[in-house]
Amino acid sequence: MQPDESSPAHERPEEKQHPTKTAGLTDTKALGQKFLASLKFSTLRKRSWRTKASLFLVLAAIISSFATYAALTETPPFGNDPRTVITLLNIDLIFLLLLVALIAKRIVAIWSGRKRGIAGSHLHVRLVYIFSFLAAVPTIIMTVFSAFFFHFGVQTWFSEHVKTAINESLAVAESYLEEHQQVIRADTMAMAADLDRQADIFLAKPKALEAIMETQSQIRNLPEAIIFQKNGHVIARSSLTISLAFENVPSYALNEAEQGDVVLMLGEKKDRVRALVKLQNFEDSYLFVGRMVDSKVLAHLSSTAAAVEDYSDLQASYAGLQITVTMLFVVVGLLMLLAAIWLSLVLARELVMPISELISTSDRVRSGDLTARVPEEKSFEEFEYLAKSFNRMTQQIQQQRDELISANRQIDLRRRLTESVLKGVSSGVIGLDESGNINLSNASADLLLSQKSDITGRHIFDVLPELKDLLERAYSRPGKITQQEIILESQEKEASGRRIFLFRASLEPLAEQQKGIILTFDDITEFQSAQRKAAWSDVARRIAHEIKNPLTPIQLSAERLKRKYLGQIHEDKETFTTCTETIIRHVEDIGRMVDEFSSFARMPEPNLKEMSLVKEIRDALLLPQQAHSDIRITISVEPSCEKVRVELDAVQIRQVMNNLIQNSVDSIRTKLELDPSRQAEIRIVIARNTPDEIFVAVTDNGMGLPSGESPERLTEPYVTHKTKGTGLGLAIVKKIMEDHRGRLLLTVPEEFKKIKGWSELGGATLILTFPLKIETTHQAIKQEVA
The missing domain is CATH 3.30.450.20 (PAS domain)
Known part of the structure; x- marks a missing residue:
């Protein structure tokens, strides 16, 4: 047996990763089911590739988070492999960053829409807040409780009993x-x-x-x-x-x-x-x-x-392990939280988009675009039904508007036709409602009533209080015409005085159970004046014919009696002489009056010729200046008027000037009887008041026009305030001026008073106007004393 130098004392068992068990798996699965349920409606609509990519990213993030949780809990098919957990954690971090970028982009878009005031943006923000809160609370609770459960679970492992x-x-x-x-x-x-x-x-x-x-x-x-x-x-x-x-x-x-x-x-x-x-x-x-x-x-x-x-x-590694696992829970929780927030953004958008479309379309409809429609394909049936109802309503409004436009066009056409007819009518026309307010008036009505502004909308008694009796009779006689002559004071500067109008009123039905008054009226002042002139003309012709014939024999007889029997009368000779002279004088006066009647009755047509108005006026003043040398008669001519030529009849113009000068002389004589020390003066002014008109003004310092008598009345035949007057002088002057297409003004308009050099002597001032054909420049008046 040989000893082994390299063999170890004993082999150690393989190290094992201790499994970590946490709570919260049930909540995570519920969140995933909720996500899938909320995702269901999104698949019903066609999506853009960006939306599809975002949806795929969210699904992948959710799957990755579930996989990470399974790997942490060593759920099959995952085992005890730390490298798998680290790999999944890195994938989670990548998905986390992508979701942060995706959500940030959507939040910026929502905030930008709110700044621009896009319809529904405020509601969109509120829904995002609510859904994000509802999504964040469970995820945060799950993550916090999982961390706490892990902490307390690990604490039990290291308790004294276990040790x-x-x-x-x-x-x-x-x-x-x-x-x-x-x-x-x-x-x-x-x-x-x-x-x-x-x-x-x-x-x-x-x-x-x-x-x-x-x-x-x-x-x-x-x-x-x-x-x-x-x-x-x-x-x-x-x-x-x-x-x-x-x-x-x-x-x-x-x-x-x-x-x-x-x-x-x-x-x-x-x-x-x-x-x-x-x-x-x-x-x-x-x-x-x-x-x-x-x-x-x-x-x-x-x-x-x-x-x-x-x-x-x-x-020994408890603190580091607790931090690591907690961070893992935080990463997975954040991933789930961001996925839930994205789903809440999508859900909020799905809810707000139909409302925003409805609001924007409503704004277009409110601005007049009735062709605007809301897309009817929606994610929710309720929104689809609402869109269809709104489109049907808009279509009905459009049809009704088209019908109203067509009806208004017909009404406007009729109104224009009526206005055209009323404009062409010389008579004034006024329409009244039941309350007496004016709802219709033509231009002739404003002109005849001398109204500077439109009288529509005003009460009739504010304009014409004199119509009270006429309107009461018209209301009592519906369907019948009631008429009345009314004298009104004219407000026109050039035609001041009383004017005679013939008003006709008729009560007519306007609408259901509504009636109104139609007023028509004409200015018959000139018509009546013409009638009176015609009548007086016929009377004068008859009087001149019937009276002039016996006047000559009477005058001859009186003169013959004076010559033949004056020498034979010895007693009361003066009485005989006075009687015969009286007869002869009155016969001459009657003859003179007959001549005036005859002249008024047989007023000839003027023989108009182009000539100098200033020269004719000066010629007409020669005889009066010599006949009335005690009265200062002067003439002032604007230099630009010296060469002005006017179409006129010289004989009639001299007659006009003689009549006017004679009236001034008579008025001054009457004034001198009251104040002998007064300087008598008559002034004639010739100047331009408009580029196409020249005027001759005759002013004196006599008694002036009679008070209490309208100027128009003074120009009528046989209207006089003089003891021996016939009342034909001004009537003849007016007739001659009308034949010359001019005017006789007995009152001075304001625009004449603004002419340089204008002045009045305090008595009567009469103005003759003549139309011009040439233009001259207004200059200062040149004073000329005859």
Whole structure:
């Protein structure tokens, strides 16, 4: 037998990774089922490749987290392989980073949509908060409780009871083995002592040595015994010593035996206890014995020792192990949490997108785009039904709007036709509702009533309070026309005074159980004036014909009586003379009046010729200036008017100026009777008021126009306030100006007062206007005294 220098004292059992058992597997499976359930509706719609890739990533992350958990708990097919756990953990970290990037992108998109005010973005954010919270709470609870369960579970492993049990088990096993070793040690030392005492005999008789070896092995229950030298030479052995010959003795055992100690060891098959001792009386010889030990006891002893060693190692690395496992739980929990958050984002998007589409489409409809429609293919039946209902509603609104537009077009066409008709009507037309508010008026109504703004919407009594009696009679006679002549004060500057209007009112049905008044009216002032002029013209013609014939004989007879009988009358001669002269004078006055009647009745058509207005006016003033030298008559002409030529009849213009000057003279004479010291003056002004019109103003410092009489009334025939007046002067002047397409103004409009050099003398001011054909420049008025 040769000793083995490299063999170890004893082989150690293989190290084993202790399994870690945690709680929370049930919660994790429930979360996975929830994920799959929430994923079910997503597969019903066509997805873009980005959505499909995100879904695949989430599914892979969930599968990886389940695999990691199974590897940690050594669930089949995973075993006790740390490299598998590390690999799965690295994969989890990769999925974790990808999910963080994916979720961050979605959150940025949601936040950006909220900043831009996209429809439904606020609801989207709220749903993300709610779903993320609902998804995070179970995952966090599961992770925290798993870590706590691991901590408390490991704490129970390292409790004092467990430590005592493990240590006492090892002590019992070691005591049992030590007891065997002490027995074999004592037997070995006794056997060695017996051999050393008889060493001389045994060396001389080798057979006696073998016999004693057999006897000693049987007596001491050492079935295996052998004496060998250090070089491996066997000196003697027992009959049952077979396995000892094939076992190598470690060198450290030989060295310890050299010191005189008994070296105890286990056999190579772990089923025997060996003992080695040096024989002192034998030359370089050793006694090597063996005794059988129960293999189960040795196996339990080995397992107990290995378990105690592992327990000690685990206790030494407890803090690091707790951190590692906790981090594993955290990684898996984060992975599940991120997957749940992503699913919550997807679910929130699926819920918000139909609402956002509905809101945006509603905004388009509100802005007038009735062709907007909501996509009807939805993930949820409720949203699909809502989309279909909204589209049907929008379609109905569009149809109704088209019908309304068509009806409004017809109404607008009729309205335009009515407005066109009303615009072409010279009569004023006003429509009233039941409350008396004006709901319709044409341009002629505003013009005739001198209204600067539209009267629609105002109450009729605010515009025409004089119509109260007419409207009351119209309401009492529905369907019949009621008319009335009403005199109104005109507000126009150029036609101030009273105007006569003929109003006609009719109560007509407007709608169901509603009635309104239709008012039509005309300005009949000129019509009545023309009627009166025509009537007076006929009267004047008849009077001139009937009166003028006897006037001549009467005048001749009175003159003949004066010549023939004046010399024959001796008594009361003065009375005769006075009577005849009175007859002759009054006949002349009547003749003069007849001439005026005749002139008014037979007003000839003007013979219009283009000539200088200024020259004709100056010529017309020559005779009055000489006849009334006590009155200062002046003329002021704007320089630009000197060369202005106007179409006029010179004879009629002289008649106009004579009538106006005579009226001024009569008014001044009456004023002088009241105030003789007053300076009498008549001023004629010729200037331009507009580019296409020239005017002649006659102003004096006499009595002025009669108060309490409208200017229009003064121009009617036979309206006079003078003692010997016929009332035809202004009527003739107005007729001549109308024939010249001009105007006679008895009041001064405001725009005339703004002309440079304009002034009035305080009496009456009458203005004649003539239309022009040429343009001149307005300049300062040139004063010219005749």
